[in-house]
Amino acid sequence: MESERPLILVTNDDSISSKGIRSLYEAVLPFGDIIVIAPDSPQSGMGHAITINDPLRMEEVDALGGVGVYSCSGTPVDCVKLGISEVMHQKPDLIVSGINHGANTATNVLYSGTMSAAIEGAMEGIPSIGFSLDSFDPRADFTVAMKVVEKIVKEALENGIPTGNCLNVNIPYVQQEDFKGLKVCRQANAYWEDRFDKRLDHHNRTYYWLTGDFKDQKEQTDTDVYWISKGYATVVPTQFDMTAYDIMEKIENWNI
Amino acid sequence: MESERPLILVTNDDSISSKGIRSLYEAVLPFGDIIVIAPDSPQSGMGHAITINDPLRMEEVDALGGVGVYSCSGTPVDCVKLGISEVMHQKPDLIVSGINHGANTATNVLYSGTMSAAIEGAMEGIPSIGFSLDSFDPRADFTVAMKVVEKIVKEALENGIPTGNCLNVNIPYVQQEDFKGLKVCRQANAYWEDRFDKRLDHHNRTYYWLTGDFKDQKEQTDTDVYWISKGYATVVPTQFDMTAYDIMEKIENWNI
Numbered sequence: 183m184e185s186e187r188p189l190i191l192v193t194n195d196d197s198i199s200s201k202g203i204r205s206l207y208e209a210v211l212p213f214g215d216i217i218v219i220a221p222d223s224p225q226s227g228m229g230h231a232i233t234i235n236d237p238l239r240m241e242e243v244d245a246l247g248g249v250g251v252y253s254c255s256g257t258p259v260d261c262v263k264l265g266i267s268e269v270m271h272q273k274p275d276l277i278v279s280g281i282n283h284g285a286n287t288a289t290n291v292l293y294s295g296t297m298s299a300a301i302e303g304a305m306e307g308i309p310s311i312g313f314s315l316d317s318f319d320p321r322a323d324f325t326v327a328m329k330v331v332e333k334i335v336k337e338a339l340e341n342g343i344p345t346g347n348c349l350n351v352n353i354p355y356v357q358q359e360d361f362k363g364l365k366v367c368r369q370a371n372a373y374w375e376d377r378f379d380k381r382l383d384h385h386n387r388t389y390y391w392l393t394g395d396f397k398d399q400k401e402q403t404d405t406d407v408y409w410i411s412k413g414y415a416t417v418v419p420t421q422f423d424m425t426a427y428d429i430m431e432k433i434e435n436w437n438i
Numbered sequence: 439m440e441s442e443r444p445l446i447l448v449t450n451d452d453s454i455s456s457k458g459i460r461s462l463y464e465a466v467l468p469f470g471d472i473i474v475i476a477p478d479s480p481q482s483g484m485g486h487a488i489t490i491n492d493p494l495r496m497e498e499v500d501a502l503g504g505v506g507v508y509s510c511s512g513t514p515v516d517c518v519k520l521g522i523s524e525v526m527h528q529k530p531d532l533i534v535s536g537i538n539h540g541a542n543t544a545t546n547v548l549y550s551g552t553m554s555a556a557i558e559g560a561m562e563g564i565p566s567i568g569f570s571l572d573s574f575d576p577r578a579d580f581t582v583a584m585k586v587v588e589k590i591v592k593e594a595l596e597n598g599i600p601t602g603n604c605l606n607v608n609i610p611y612v613q614q615e616d617f618k619g620l621k622v623c624r625q626a627n628a629y630w631e632d633r634f635d636k637r638l639d640h641h642n643r644t645y646y647w648l649t650g651d652f653k654d655q656k657e658q659t660d661t662d663v664y665w666i667s668k669g670y671a672t673v674v675p676t677q678f679d680m681t682a683y684d685i686m687e688k689i690e691n692w693n694i
Contacts, residue, residue, distance in 0.1 A: 224491060226490060226491070227487060227488045227489070227490040227491075228485075228487045229484075229485040229486030229487045229488070229515075229554065230485030230486060230487075230548045230549055230554075231483060231484045231485045231486075231487040231513075231549075232483045232485070232549055232648060233483070233648060234482060234483040234648055235480060235482070235483075237637075237645040237646060237647055238634075238645065238646045238647070238648065239643075239644075239645055239646075240644075240646065241644075257487075259485075260648065263632045263634075263648065264634060264646060264648075266632075267632050267633065267634050268634055268636065268646065289561055289678060291680055292486045292554075292557065292561075292678060292680070293486055293487075293488055293515075298485065298486075298548075301548065301680075305545055305548075305629055306629065333694050334694060337692040337693060337694055341692060343685075343689075344682075344685045344688065346627070347682045347685055349689070364694045366686055366689045366690045367686075368679070368681040368683070368686075369679055369680060369681045371602070371679070373561055373562065376519045376522075376523050377523065378494075378519075378520060378523050378524055380524065381493075387495075388495075388496075388497075389493040389494065389495055390493060390494040390495075390496065390520060390524065391493055391494070392488060392489060392490055392494065392516065392519065392520075417689060417694070418681055419681065419682035419683075419685045419686055419688075419689050420680045420681065420682055421680055421681075421682035422545060422548060422680070423624075423625055423627070424547055424548070424557075424625060424676045424677055424678070424680065425624040425625045425674055425675065425676065425677075426600075426603045426675035426676055426677035427624070427675075429599075429600045429603055429675045430622055430624075430675055432600065432675075433599075433605070433622045433673060433675050434622045436593040436597060437593060438589050438590060438593055438620045438673070
């Protein structure tokens with residue numbers, strides 16, 4: 183006796199034309215009925231942005247060799263909202279986002295459009311998972327990453343993800359023989375040491391490029407940054423309640 | 439014996455030309471040396487977006503009647519990063535963001551550019567506070583809100599905010615006589631029920647406007663949404679560690 187096939191929404195932030203979303207699409211294809219709604223242009227670093235001051239465009243496109251593939255002019259979070267409301271007309275059983283070109287470990291969860299799509303799913307009560315590969319190479323080899331996707335999607339469909347949560351999965355860029363397995367762990371408290379590349383345009387006006395170095399706090403050994411550096415794929419259960427319960431009492435003692 | 443005046447960075451997401459940032463600027467002016475770096479155009483709903491695929495512009499502007507006032511082409515998080523790196527050349531003692539035109543209670547903390555600027559401050563180890571007034575009126579009366587700002591900024595400068603945290607302060611839109619005081623509380627688990635306004639342009643091509651209704655889960659009585667509805671300003675201590683520690687064990691028991 184076979185149950186109905188799950189409905190799976192695929193999105194990302196690197197755009198519909200990236201190798202990462204093709205790899206994700208192919209990895210989840212055996213698990214259900216797939217709808218893809220992804221940005222029509224790169225949306226890396228868009229975080230949880232939504233488009234409220236401009237109209238959105240969305241159209242079915244001839245991509246990924248499938249039907250039900252749409253590109254959208256908005257952010258990854260827009261894709262989730264618009265896809266559910268105007269394409270699927272129902273909540274999917276699962277949202278998968280990625281596979282991102284570049285890791286989204288540590289505080290990058292906040293900057294990442296890929297993860298924000300998954301967090302939006304969690305906010306809407308939908309089991310959601312963001313996948314990222316630790317390589318910015320647009321032609322990166324996603325073989326190991328696709329196996330991780332298969333493993334995690336299978337478990338998520340079988341066991342569910344507790345409501346209000348999603349998973350942040352990061353995969354090391356290693357060959358299969360060097361891949362160590364999976365670790366459930368916490369988000370590292372790493373940060374970007376920002377630098378700006380200051381330049382002059384042809385009118386002698388200044389402009390800046392944001393750049394910087396990612397700095398881990400080396401003593402942490404129970405984090406995504408630590409384990410991915412050891413060859414493990416990391417799974418960080420992620421929530422959208424940002425309340426800092428542990429300091430509430432301190433603030434309550436203020437003279438306000 | 440007077441200590442050195444604190445250095446305060448003022449930003450927002452409604453842009454340098456909003457009444458909200460003028461109100462915030464005037465409220466914090468007595469507390470320290472002020473630098474303002476705010477978006478040159480509205481950036482509501484930009485969340486934690488950063489600009490990585492385009493160059494950024496920033497220039498000193500003749501606004502708010504002060505010196506050290508800059509407008510920036512980027513997002514609120516860009517303003518914080520660029521301001522610290524290229525204007526202040528040091529971390530400020532305090533970042534204040536707002537006063538936002540419209541509440542940022544509940545899950546809006548994730549969509550809000552105003553709050554993302556404060557969260558970025560927390561990530562950089564700087565005491566940071568986002569302020570929002572529960573009115574979208576561009577000419578709203580900020581009298582009550584400015585008093586709340588003064589109270590909270592005074593306490594934050596005196597007591598500090600534990601590292602890695604910021605405050606999400608929302609102020610009800612009421613007259614002074616109806617203002618009930620302040621409540622430290624948690625982020626409500628409310629959400630947007632999305633709707634899209636679907637239209638045709640003059641080429642008969644479809645476009646969509648994101649809209650929707652904000653839905654609270656009514657049974658919650660210890661949240662920002664609840665207390666602001668009762669006439670209280672709400673203070674939600676907010677952190678950037680999004681790890682869902684309470685479900686880690688469950689995921690660890692998966693067959694991965």
